[in-house]
Amino acid sequence: MKRTAMTTTYREAMREAIREALQRDDRVFLMGEDVGAYGGCFAVSLGLLEEFGPERIRDTPLSEAGFVGAGIGAALGGMRPIIEIMTVNFSLLALDQIMNNAATLSHMSGGQFSVPVVIRMTTGAGRQLAAQHSHSLEGWYAHIPGLRILAPATVADARGMLWTALTDPDPVLIFEHGSLYNTSGELGDDAGAVDIDTAAIRRPGADVSLITYGGTLPTVLEAATQLMKEGIDAEVLDLRTLRPLDDSAILATVARTHRAVVVDEGWRSGSISAEISARITEAAFFDLDAPVGRVCSAEVPLPYAKHLEQAALPSVARVIAAAREAVGQHG
Amino acid sequence: MNPERAERAERAAARIRSNPEHARRLLHQMLRVRRFEEKCVELYSAAKIRGFMHVYIGEEAVAAGVLATLEPGDAVVATYREHGHALLHGVAAGAILAEMYGFEQGCCHGRGGSMHLFDAATRFFGGNAIVAGGLPVAVGLALADKMTGRSRVTVCFFGEGAVAEGEFHESLNLAALWQLPVLFCCENNLYAMGTALGRSESQTDLALKAASYEIPAWPVDGMDVLAVEEAARRAVSAVRAGSGPHFLELRTYRFRAHSMYDPERYREKAEVSQWLERDPIDLLRGAVEAAGELSETQWSEVQAQVDAEVQAAVDFAEAGTLEPVEELTRHVYTDRAATDLDATDRDATDRKRP
Ligand SMILES: Cc1ncc(C[n+]2csc(CCOP(=O)(O)OP(=O)(O)O)c2C)c(N)n1
Ligand SMILES: [Mg+2]
Numbered sequence: 288m289k290r291t292a293m294t295t296t297y298r299e300a301m302r303e304a305i306r307e308a309l310q311r312d313d314r315v316f317l318m319g320e321d322v323g324a325y326g327g328c329f330a331v332s333l334g335l336l337e338e339f340g341p342e343r344i345r346d347t348p349l350s351e352a353g354f355v356g357a358g359i360g361a362a363l364g365g366m367r368p369i370i371e372i373m374t375v376n377f378s379l380l381a382l383d384q385i386m387n388n389a390a391t392l393s394h395m396s397g398g399q400f401s402v403p404v405v406i407r408m409t410t411g412a413g414r415q416l417a418a419q420h421s422h423s424l425e426g427w428y429a430h431i432p433g434l435r436i437l438a439p440a441t442v443a444d445a446r447g448m449l450w451t452a453l454t455d456p457d458p459v460l461i462f463e464h465g466s467l468y469n470t471s472g473e474l475g476d477d478a479g480a481v482d483i484d485t486a487a488i489r490r491p492g493a494d495v496s497l498i499t500y501g502g503t504l505p506t507v508l509e510a511a512t513q514l515m516k517e518g519i520d521a522e523v524l525d526l527r528t529l530r531p532l533d534d535s536a537i538l539a540t541v542a543r544t545h546r547a548v549v550v551d552e553g554w555r556s557g558s559i560s561a562e563i564s565a566r567i568t569e570a571a572f573f574d575l576d577a578p579v580g581r582v583c584s585a586e587v588p589l590p591y592a593k594h595l596e597q598a599a600l601p602s603v604a605r606v607i608a609a610a611r612e613a614v615g616q617h618g
Numbered sequence: 619m620n621p622e623r624a625e626r627a628e629r630a631a632a633r634i635r636s637n638p639e640h641a642r643r644l645l646h647q648m649l650r651v652r653r654f655e656e657k658c659v660e661l662y663s664a665a666k667i668r669g670f671m672h673v674y675i676g677e678e679a680v681a682a683g684v685l686a687t688l689e690p691g692d693a694v695v696a697t698y699r700e701h702g703h704a705l706l707h708g709v710a711a712g713a714i715l716a717e718m719y720g721f722e723q724g725c726c727h728g729r730g731g732s733m734h735l736f737d738a739a740t741r742f743f744g745g746n747a748i749v750a751g752g753l754p755v756a757v758g759l760a761l762a763d764k765m766t767g768r769s770r771v772t773v774c775f776f777g778e779g780a781v782a783e784g785e786f787h788e789s790l791n792l793a794a795l796w797q798l799p800v801l802f803c804c805e806n807n808l809y810a811m812g813t814a815l816g817r818s819e820s821q822t823d824l825a826l827k828a829a830s831y832e833i834p835a836w837p838v839d840g841m842d843v844l845a846v847e848e849a850a851r852r853a854v855s856a857v858r859a860g861s862g863p864h865f866l867e868l869r870t871y872r873f874r875a876h877s878m879y880d881p882e883r884y885r886e887k888a889e890v891s892q893w894l895e896r897d898p899i900d901l902l903r904g905a906v907e908a909a910g911e912l913s914e915t916q917w918s919e920v921q922a923q924v925d926a927e928v929q930a931a932v933d934f935a936e937a938g939t940l941e942p943v944e945e946l947t948r949h950v951y952t953d954r955a956a957t958d959l960d961a962t963d964r965d966a967t968d969r970k971r972p
Contacts, residue, residue: 396730
């Protein structure tokens with residue numbers, strides 16, 4: 288059967304995913320600040336209010352703890368809420384609800400309750416928004432047992448992860464990097480749910496494994512293209528899910544290339560990149576031909592000025608330098 | 619007796635005489651909580667129970683009065699001082715006590731302890747050790763009921779200390795804005811640990827504060843179980859009828875320390891003794907006797923029943939066993955093999971009912 292593919296943006300793919308979920312299951316509703324009349328602060332939900340009405344595209348007051356907690360309660364009450372938080376920075380006001388309720392209720396109740404809530408939020412830097420709108424805190428959330436953490440980096444994952452997340456009985460957090468909304472890709476018109484368990488190889492290669500997720504995937508793919516020109520054949524692994532990590536995919540790529548560089552827009556200290564590096568050295572130490580490298584954000588609250596912000600973030604040049612280092616080519 | 623008190627006493631007597639059975643039942647319910655918790659304190663001293671434990675002794679009229687007005691299917695969200703709420707909402711005393719022993723037979727298999735009692739079968743959603751942490755969840759449970767057109771009520775208990783938290787403000791605003799079927803029950807026992815209300819709130823009239831969210835709210839004598847029940851019945855039926863959230867400020871007092879580790883430096887002995895004179899159990903017992911509806915034999919029977927229940931709970935807990943340590947990481951995520959997750963699952967709560 289011939290499938291027609293069309294070009295679509297990450298934003299449109301996400302919107303289509305929400306629309307499909309609303310159509311398929313009457314327990315699903317979207318709730319958050321400015322998701323309705325405004326159309327979503329990143330225009331993800333634009334047009335959905337007109338289509339589904341204010342009950343299911345529910346504008347909330349500025350009350351992150353209140354509406355995230357209400358989403359948890361609604362999930363306990365049998366609904367399947369999609370909660371949108373404008374950015375990860377504001378999710379800190381709801382951390383109590385996410386950490387102390389969503390992540391703990393199943394366990395504290397001895398398995399009597401599940402919390403099938405999905406919480407979406409924007410993450411990441413690159414738009415000169417300075418230190419209260421630019422951080423990548425998904426690694427923090429990945430620290431918490433009881434949560435599942437997703438980082439869709441492609442149009443297909445933006446389209447397909449949401450439905451699978453909604454069928455998960457436990458709380459799922461979806462981190463959407465702000466720089467990805469305008470990226471585009473091909474999507475078959477039969478595109479739909481995808482798995483949320485496994486990492487994906489976005490570019491096969493033999494010389495070094497570049498392990499990343501979310502907003503830095505395009506950066507890493509660009510670096511891999513340039514590295515090829517100098518004869519370094521990099522494999523790019525997109526983690527897709529940060530908790531639970533797909534250990535077998537991580538170890539398998541390292542077993543193939545014997546060299547690994549982790550690229551993460553979070554800070555380096557105490558980070559998800561540290562966790563991945565530790566797992567590699569714990570489980571694949573003798574496969575390694577070089578120390579595990581890391582490219583992370585500079586240890587600074589992200590600055591406003593463009594040149595400083597860019598200097599703080601993982602870049603194509605820094606990824607290339609780290610890959611060269613790993614394969615033993617310097618300068 | 620001042621005229622107002624006298625009038626109230628007369629009304630209470632009339633009420634008791636109109637349904638003496640019910641009055642005796644309320645007495646029974648309060649005594650269940652009292653004797654159960656006295657036993658908990660004893661067992662805590664004997665190191666059978668550990669962790670933080672907070673008893674409700676002195677406040678029983680609040681839970682007994684409010685919970686008497688609920689129907690099956692209504693939900694309860696409470697705090698870490700929730701043994702009484704769990705018991706009166708229908709969780710078995712043995713399962714609660716076994717939970718505090720940390721045993722597998724506990725209502726949460728020993729994962730929660732005193733502060734985190736849960737029971738899916740009766741829709742008892744905790745047990746929450748974060749002050750005000752349960753309010754947004756109660757709002758969400760009510761939202762689910764409203765969106766699905768169910769006529770259930772969610773009752774949310776919290777201490778007056780929670781009123782200073784941001785989650786209190788956010789929750790009352792949301793509930794009122796969306797006209798959700800939730801009853802907020804503020805258990806004003808005048809202290810949050812050692813902080814007196816006047817030292818934490820600029821506005822100490824809590825019903826007035828709630829009313830500023832356009833929520834019908836009124837104060838109630840929380841030592842008078844009949845008054846609590848009457849107020850709660852009015853509020854619950856309004857909530858169930860779709861009139862949006864309601865708020866009760868239940869004025870009460872805890873007779874014991876905040877927890878098992880509290881030297882009570884912040885209040886005067888004289889204040890405590892004054893309140894002890896308004897012991898809710900003594901008050902109702904006196905009123906029922908005065909109405910001629912509680913014979914010596916009847917009172918003995920109530921006590922004997924309660925003692926037997928408490929003893930049975932202790933026996934149940936004492937016979938408990940520890941969950942194998944191999945199961946340590948169970949229940950962090952839902953056990954999909956043991957749970958029906960197919961499309962016919964319309965209600966997470968119903969699904970988990972036995
Ligand atoms: C968010 C939060 N802050 C502080 C505490 C510590 N703490 C436990 S109980 C309590 C007092 C709460 O008083 P109140 O709400 O009046 O309830 P009461 O204990 O009187 O029933 C405090 C401060 C906590 N558990 N949660
Ligand atoms: Mg108090």
